[in-house]
Amino acid sequence: MKTFEELKVSKALLKSLDDIGFIQPTPIQETIIPVIFSGANVVGIAQTGTGKTAAYLLPLLTKLVRREGNEPRAIVLVPTRELSVQVGEDTSELISFTDIRHASVYGGVGWTKHAELIRDGVDILIATPGRLWDLYQANAVSLRKVKYFVIDEADRMLDMGFMPQLRQLFEIIPHKRQNMLFSATFSEKVEEMAQEFLDHYERVEMAPSATPAELVDQQLYLVPNYKTKLNLIRHLLEDETGFSRIIIFVKTKEAADDVFKVIRRKTEGEKRIVHSNKGQSTRMNSMRDFKEGKIRILISTDMSARGLDVTLVSHVINFDIPPHYEDYVHRIGRTARAGNHGVAITLVAPDEEWHLKKIEKLIRMEIPVTDIPVGVEIEPTGFEENQRQLREIDRQRKLDDPTFKGAFHIKKSRPEHKRPKSTGQPAFRKRRRG
DSSP: OOOTTTTTOOHHHHHHHHHHTOOSOOHHHHHHHHHHHTTOOEEEEOOTTSSHHHHHHHHHHHHHOSOOSSSOSEEEEOSSHHHHHHHHHHHHHHTTTSOOOEEEEOTTSOHHHHHHHHTTOOSEEEEOHHHHHHHHHTTSOOOTTOOEEEEOSHHHHHHTTOHHHHHHHHHHSOSSOEEEEEESOOOHHHHHHHHHHHSSOEEEESSSTTOOOTTEEEEEEEOSSHHHHHHHHHHHTTOTTTSOSEEEEOSSHHHHHHHHHHHHTTSOSOEEEESTTSOHHHHHHHHHHHHTTOOSEEEEOTGGGTTOOOTTOOEEEESSOOSSTHHHHHHHTTSSOTTOOEEEEEEEOGGGHHHHHHHHHHHTSOOOBOOOOTTOOOOOOOHHHHHHHHHHHHHHHHHHOTTOOOSOOOOTTSOGGGOOOOOOOOOOOOOOBO
8 A cells, every 4th residue: 555655645735644643545545646646537436434535635735735826726516515614624634734725615604704705815615516606606706717626426416406506617617627526426417427527537436336335334124113213213322332423314304303302311412403494503513513522413314414524423323214325325424434333224114115125226235134122112003104104115116017006095085083993014025134
């Protein structure tokens, strides 16, 4: 394995790396840094937690050398404000022995505040697409001297619908530039994006697209209903030693609130929720406190946790299947970072098993099932939830087989108070147990 010095990282950055405690490059850094130094356009595919951010920042900051002029020479586009802050913090650590200037800008605050931030000059600008466009439209930033353009977490950019903003930005930045695109997955959409924006490029893939980190122990619980999920979560988190720092991912704000209510008084340690209904300062403070170890349990939707880089997360718990299958890789990549081991637990209801199959196909492995622990109360599935599950399973079967007529029917004329009690519940498919 080569050293950072052998990779020709600048001496000032080597001092910073030594202070931070980074001794050896990760595989993605060792492979992709020479490609970036060559000047080629790059597409880097690497799972989260592999050192991807430093893989582009180190050669980029080495190329910038020192402060120059007032207009940014490097742009790093990220999908969320949280990731903008995170990349900004990483940049700040790396440039501590240089005079390079940087700034992070994002939505949620007035653009005039960010215009003031970059008024005296900036060499590298980390931005969300919408905020960068706001600043450009307001003549608060010029992009005419951009030489290096990075799109980080391209798959998330596409999921969030940023393609129109990206096309606008590519129309106004100089054509002669080096482009770098990074993603945890290389879906058809990401490939189309690369072909549209990068022209010729060199692809560096450290693992097959959507491969989970090797140090993550993946576990699966087949759970009959929503209430039993809550009971299981509460039971698991009673183990304060094993479950020392946990992120619980939920699909909706309502689920986040429900989980919080269930564990608020039943488990030890500080707990916080981060989702779009929380104010920006509240979310940012929660993320910071979690990174500093002041919070044991963080409950989050997918969007709010982007950019959360914490090396000692013991467990990630998927309360439900993520709406985008690629997010499964992003979620579980919050643990087992920087060479540490971690556990990723996923709770799956009967109507989520179809989606689970899609995720297993994506990651090319079957997740072993773990028995629900003794002591967890298995709640009966209520009539309404049972009917909803059956309808969803019917819909899934029709997607797989358009000729399927549907096994579930309900008589609309039956009065609500005369509905019979449910006599059956959706059956789990047979799986091996690990």
